[in-house]
Amino acid sequence: MKLVLMAAGFGERLRPLSETRQKALMPILGEPIICRHLRNLSKVFTFEEVSIIVSYKKEEVIEAVNKCFHGKIRFLVQGEPKGTGDAIKLAMESLGEGKYLIFYADVYLSTKGYSTLANLKSPGIMTTETKDYWNYGIVELEDGIVKNITEKPSFSEAKDKTIFAGVLMLDYDAKKYIDKIKKSPRGEFEITDALRRMTNSMDIYTVNVGKDEWQDIGRPWELLISNRLALNESKERQEILGDVDETVTIYGNVTVKKGSEIGKYSVIEGPAFIDENVKIGPMSHIRPYTVLMKGSKVGYSVEVKGSLIMENAKLPHFNYVGDSIIGEEVNLGAGTITANLRFDHKPIKMNVKGSPVNTGMEKLGAIVGGYSQTGINVSILPGKKIGSFSIIYPGCVVYRDVKSHEIFKCNVKTLPKT
Secondary structure (H helix, E strand, O other), X not given: OEEEXXXXXXXXXXXXXHHHOOHHHOEEOOEEHHHHHHHHHHHHOOOOEEEEEEOOOHHHHHHXXXXXXXXXXXXXXXXXXXXXXXXXXXXXXXXXXXXXXXXXXXXXXXXXXXXXXXXXXXXXXXXXXXXXXXXXXXXXXXXXXXXXXXXXOOOOOOOOOEEEEEEEEEEHHHHHHHXXXXXXXXXXXXXXXXXXXXXXXXXXXXXXXXXXXXXXXOOHHHHHHHHHHHHHHOOOOEEEOXXXXXXXXXXXXXXXXXXXXXXXXXXXXXXXXXXXXXXXXOOOEEOOOEEEOOOOEEEEOOEEEOOEEOXXXXXXXXXXXXXXXXXXXXXXXXXXXXXXXXXXXXXOXXXXXXXXXXXXXXXXXXXEOOOOEEOOOOEEOOOOEEOOOOEEOOOOEEOOOEOOOOEEOOOHHHOXXX
């Protein structure tokens, strides 16, 4: 069997995170998601060949995969991302005859979900159910066999809640259907077009995974959800390999990797994951569903709750970060806090490609792009995005999204000249 991982897209909806990191490299408990796929799929299947479709930031993907996967691998460059159908056609033309397992790299799958794939027959797809099902390919089933697929119908047209979950198993013979794919109204060659044609002449089988075993990572808050699902999946145990002061209190399922230091009188509540060379404290509070990646710092009197803090980000003192993502190399000034709850407790909206989207989350803080920084006493309102390489002036209330490389100023007249 040949494995094809799809990792070519720009990740427009993931901005600002995708401005500094390819979407297939988004982290799950500190591990790039494409590496997680390679590690887990290799436990379930024996592959005669492994290939990855790359385009945007391809050098970064190649470097990361070569570090985490030691088998033979082929990288196929899709010159311009034109959709899933075009990418699969490229793979089949390059790799030739055989059976293919095709896996979208930007989806989270649980350990149980990977094992479920062992039951998938060719031609077949993985399905699941999700709340905003109209944003995906809707699958109509009869006794586990696909009868039709409708790609991203309008809300009123979406009659079924079962969706195509981004995994296919196909024989090379399916290429004749892929060759006939026409460009969709969205301007892409979509594999669901070929699958729909195939339903007229053959059975397409399915395996289904539960809604807590799968998550699309197309938008920033979905990366947050995926890390929470991964924390829920881990066993109820502690793995403490770092240097922990005797005054520290640790509750529940907590991982502290080697080289990390937990300072005096800090409290860590699991589930939580603390990667290598992280510094915490003194007197810090790490609350459940927090992930701290390599080299990050949570300093004096800082509280972090339900957040993903990426590599070398610094929360040095008197910060509150709740239900947020803080990008790599970010530096928060003293007293910078994120608000994560609306007064009316309604679900928080976030702008995606210029349009407000209901996230379905009652609590959601900020998405802070990599290499940005804030001054002292900055307050960020719920659901706001701060672009990469941006600067927020001291004392500002961030009431709107901040563009990448923007200098966000407020109360300029009251600031003394220096």
